[in-house]
Every structure is written in structure tokens, then in C-alpha cells.
Amino acid sequence: MLENISSTKVSGGWHKQYTHQASSTHCAMRFAIFLPPGASETNKVPVMYWLSGLTCTDENFMQKAGAFKKAAELGIAIVAPDTSPRGENVPDDDNYDFGQGAGFYVNATQAPYNVHYNMYDYVVSELPALIEAHFPVTTKKAIAGHSMGGHGALMIALKNPKQFVSASAFSPIVNPINCPWGEKAFSNYLGSDKASWLEYDSCELMKNAVTDDYLPMRIDQGEADNFLTEQLKTENLFAVVNEKDYPAEINMHAGYDHSYFFISSFIDEHLMFHKKYL
Numbered sequence: 001m002l003e004n005i006s007s008t009k010v011s012g013g014w015h016k017q018y019t020h021q022a023s024s025t026h027c028a029m030r031f032a033i034f035l036p037p038g039a040s041e042t043n044k045v046p047v048m049y050w051l052s053g054l055t056c057t058d059e060n061f062m063q064k065a066g067a068f069k070k071a072a073e074l075g076i077a078i079v080a081p082d083t084s085p086r087g088e089n090v091p092d093d094d095n096y097d098f099g100q101g102a103g104f105y106v107n108a109t110q111a112p113y114n115v116h117y118n119m120y121d122y123v124v125s126e127l128p129a130l131i132e133a134h135f136p137v138t139t140k141k142a143i144a145g146h147s148m149g150g151h152g153a154l155m156i157a158l159k160n161p162k163q164f165v166s167a168s169a170f171s172p173i174v175n176p177i178n179c180p181w182g183e184k185a186f187s188n189y190l191g192s193d194k195a196s197w198l199e200y201d202s203c204e205l206m207k208n209a210v211t212d213d214y215l216p217m218r219i220d221q222g223e224a225d226n227f228l229t230e231q232l233k234t235e236n237l238f239a240v241v242n243e244k245d246y247p248a249e250i251n252m253h254a255g256y257d258h259s260y261f262f263i264s265s266f267i268d269e270h271l272m273f274h275k276k277y278l
């Protein structure tokens, strides 16, 4: 059962927030949807799913990215889920890079996280089914995200290449099995057997991708991003893209950092990129 908690007109369309009881995460989940002008049961529109980064909710992208004007013009709906399960009964951590706000878009296998931290199933299956049942959207889907959400977007597209037409990311964590944020999250959510981490690592997934499953990707990365060297490791994905001749465009930008100032500078290009395939 969907509960509407806000409806705001913007760029001729509507920004709305909802909560619902999710079966994959066993808790109430909140998401936001932007419906462009003219979206209706007789004029269904495609969707770009947006996955946010550490500490974010459904609100950061919608309030800071400046995406509505272009999405309205192109006739694209945007769906932004929360970044983790939340609630008093949901295990948490004192640090910003783990627990609530840091679900890493995996299905946890380790107690106590395995009850609620099933963001992979939520984003891949439960949320799209809900969106397609309740809103005037087609089944055509693109996926995009930032940082931890960029990892989520690329990883989910690589694992589900027939479900998404295209994928894009700002400042993604491309090789979580080889960086401190990923190692902390994966060891707690997935356990100490590193073989189980491989299925959620974009570099590893791309290494094993077959050409029939290639899908168009765009990645934008700021060169003044403080997290680039230690956490994001864009060069590791660049090497796999070259080795596999994968259709991923990687754009490096002088002077830009990890913030939503960077995202808002290039979000129109990402929407236009996805529009070609939607």
C-alpha cells in the first residue's frame, strides 16, 4: 500500500514522495518520483532510476541536481529510492559509511544485516514492479547514480543488462572490493569470503561480461574529487573498458569535486544520454 507524503508541482510536472512497507527490506521505505508534464495512462513515459550515495535519502538528488527542467523536456520520469533500510529495528553504525544511509545496493547475507539490508532486490525487483503498477510509466528503464549509488547503478546494470537500456554514474565507486568503503561494507554485509564480493563489483562484472550483454554506459568523474585515488579508482574501470572494448564513455573533468555542484553541472548530459536509448 502506497502512502503519498508530498506532491509538489515543478517544471510543469510533479515531484511526489511515497512510503510503503517493503517485502525485500522488511521495513517502511520512502522513495521520490518526478513525473514529467503530460505523463498519463494514455501517454506513459520511460523511467531513469537514480541511486544516491552515502548519507543520502530520496531527497538529495531531487533537491540539488537540477534535473527537472531537462527531464520535463525529454519526457523522462525519475525515481529516487532511499539508500538503505531505516528504522529503530534496523541495525546501524556510528559512522557515515556503513549501516543506515549506506546499504551499498547488495543483499546482505550476514546477521544481523541480512534481515533488512536487501537493497539489491529492492531496487532491481520490488521498486520497479511497484512503480510500473501505480504510475503512468513504460517498462523502459535506465539507471544512474552517484558515488555509492554510482557503484549501485553500474553494478545493477551489469548484472541485469536486459532490464536496463543504459547506465550512467557520477564519481562511482567502481571497484568496491579494492577500496576502504567497499571492503568495510562488503565484509560486514557479505562476510569474510571475498569470493562472494565479486558479484557486486563493477570491474569484476565487466571483466566477465559477454558482448551480447553490453549496454551503453557514461561515467563522469571530477579530477579534484578528494575520494578519487583511495576510494573511487576510476582508472581500474578504464582499464577493463579498454581491455573488453566495452561501450562505456568515461569523461574526466578538471576542477570538479565529489559534490552535487558537479552533478548539477552535467545532469542534463546524462538525461540526454539516456534519452537516446529509452
Ligand SMILES: CC(=O)Oc1ccc2c(C)cc(=O)oc2c1
Pocket: 052, 053, 054, 055, 056, 060, 146, 147, 148, 149, 227, 258, 259, 260
Ligand atoms: C548531498 C551530498 O553531498 O551527498 C554526498 C556527499 C558525500 C558522499 C560521499 C563522500 C560518498 C558517497 O557515496 O556519497 C556522498 C554523497
